[in-house]
Amino acid sequence: MRSLFLAGAAVLLLGAAPAHRPPVDPSLAGPTPAKPTGYLAAGDIDGQAVIGPPPLPDSPQGKSDRTVYLETRGLAGSARWTQAAKDNDLWTGGALERYACALGAPIDATALPKTYRLLQRIEIDARTVGTPPKDHFNRTRPPIGDDRPICIKRESWMSTNASYPSGHAMTGWAWGLVLGELAPAKASALLEAGREIGDSRVICGVHYPSDVEAGRLLGAAMVAREHADAEFRADFAAAKAELAKARGPAAMNCS
Structure with missing residues (x-):
């Protein structure tokens, strides 16, 4: 079955994009402390081979994708629609809060700095691994050429x-x-939080279900590959030790 990383943060993290590179969804741009880097290099995973091509528009799955897009436009104004809009911003919106509530402790640079930085580096890897198949397959997003409501502001990057x-x-x-x-x-x-972040992209209207399924598949492959990296394993161990000592606040806004 996918508002926006802050544009300035994306520039700091990724550097100036080449002229041929399409704009990046700014809602994916995370915090920018000390220029964090990911664990993986381009080519460590062949994302195109892992996920294969998207369904053709006239295939059964392609038609199903479009039907789901049309049906979920009816959720505009609902509570789930509002949550999808919050989930759009992974870092400063509502997405990270989902994991904090599931964990029972705030996830930020003050409360859990090692865990927070681990998540930052994973997110950078998601761009490193996910951008090549995005550019290669170049699938048009569902709202392009369609004026039905989506849960975030329409912008040129779409x-x-x-x-x-x-x-x-x-x-x-x-x-x-x-x-x-x-x-x-x-x-x-x-993991429920992780699933719902993807589901929100379909509800929001900015991705098809097969986009989300491919994202989850590639995300799982990426994590498996990260475990072979010594820096990842060291950061993972540090985060695990940090979490073992962490205590959640007396109350969290998780209603």
Whole structure:
């Protein structure tokens, strides 16, 4: 089955984009402390081979994708629609709060700095791994050429930043997997949060279901590959030790 990383943060993290590179969805741009880097290099995973091409528009799955897009426009104004809009901003919107509530402790640079930085580096990897298949398959997003409501403001990047795979779904599922490993007693709730981040992209109207499915598949492959990296394993161990000592606040706004 995928508002916006802050544009300034995206520039700091990724550097100036080449003239041929399409704009990046700014809602994917995370915080920018000390120029964090990911664990993986371009080419460590062949994303195109892992997920394969998106369904053709006239195929059964392609038609199903479009039907779901049309049906979910009817959710405009609902509570789930509002949540999808919050989930659009992974870092400063509502998405990260989902994981914090599932974990029972705030996830930020003050409360859990090692865990927070681990998530930052994973998100950077999601862009490193996810951008090549996005550019290669170049699938048009569902709202392009359609004036039905979507849960975020329409902006020019939607026409040039491809739909397949969903970067939000990829990051959201990867975070759920890694946090579930770090806190296995809470894995179910953390993975539920990861699933719903992807579902929000379909409800929002900015991705098709197959975009989200491909994002989750590639996110899982990415996490598996990260475990082979020594820096990732060291950061993972540090985050696990940090979480073992963490205590959640007396109350969190998780209603």
